[in-house]
Amino acid sequence: MNRLITEMSTDEFDTVIDAYIERETRDTGDLPAPLFYQTLRDIFGKVAELPGEETSIQSRFTIALERVAAGSRLILSSLPEASLPADLREIEVDLPGIRVLVGLKPLAA
């Protein structure tokens, strides 16, 4: 492919363009994955190495709980040394196959 577009005859280039338009009818235009990631890297700069890659779950806030069985109820309590953010409004519990969201209301004074 050593030709320059500007040096091609219009007839010759029109043949290229006809084939291009026809081929594009079968092409989704999606980038192949390697090109996609490389382009992303070009956009945002090189990827910094992350420790614990592929293994660690990055939780925004983790708190240790202890459980207390009280009759037919299970009570989960934070450990005495734990501190909770004052603006905590929701607790999320991720279990295999189930995700539990618990909304919190301030205690009545």
Add this chain to the structure above:
Amino acid sequence: MTTTLRLPTDFTDGQQRLILKYLVEGRQALNQAEWRLILDGFDLLHQALIVTQEKTLTFRQVYQEQVDCPFADLYLAELLKLPDTTRGYPSLRARMARVITKRLRHDIPETNLPLAYCLYFWESFAAGYAFEVEIYRDLTAAGIDFEAHDIRNRHARRSPYDLKVLGLQGDIKTSLYFLYVRRGRGLPHDFYITRFYQGYRQRTLVVMLKPKAWDQIDGDTVKASLEKAARHFPLPATAKLEAGTIVIVDYEVWKQKVLRRQQRQHIGEQQ
């Protein structure tokens, strides 16, 4: 009529040869370095000049006059009539590309490069809006509340973002080209819906979000290198980059999380 081209000095013969390779063999024939050079090449060609006895125009102005003004609205009106934009748009796009070619050949004869430039951006435009319509229809079918700009309106099409979900501003991009040309200038939007293919042409839709946008949607992420992010799907992945951190999520997972968040908001509003 004598027509002369004045190409930017930074635009190389190598880039011109690669554009020809792309036209002849398709994007699958290009490696990463070649694709990058082509993107840079098309970027440079915005400022290339076509000089005739009557006037001097940049390639960008030629595209506006010869392609965007006469064909953009027409294409989008036809696109919105298609029951399946994903399957239907390529033939619509090609039909109009042939008309554009004839028009350019008539108005700017004897020049090949402006034709290549205009058709490349036409193909990108047509594919981009086909994907945008596909996403809007899919979000509607999923029951997700969103505000989108009106693509039938030329002024609205130039809105700074394509859609708003959960108060977050997002863009829908078939290609990373539009982000690539912004490189080094940061990301203007909270999230981007885009796509690529991997393996045996398996189409992958992803949403890339800024961490603060992800925080509104919820959920943990797996730390991953950029290239391996999709391997963790359906788990969302966080990739740390020089310009900041992005969260990459499978589109279906993102939709589910958005829907859940919106449902919770609706319930909260009713209480």
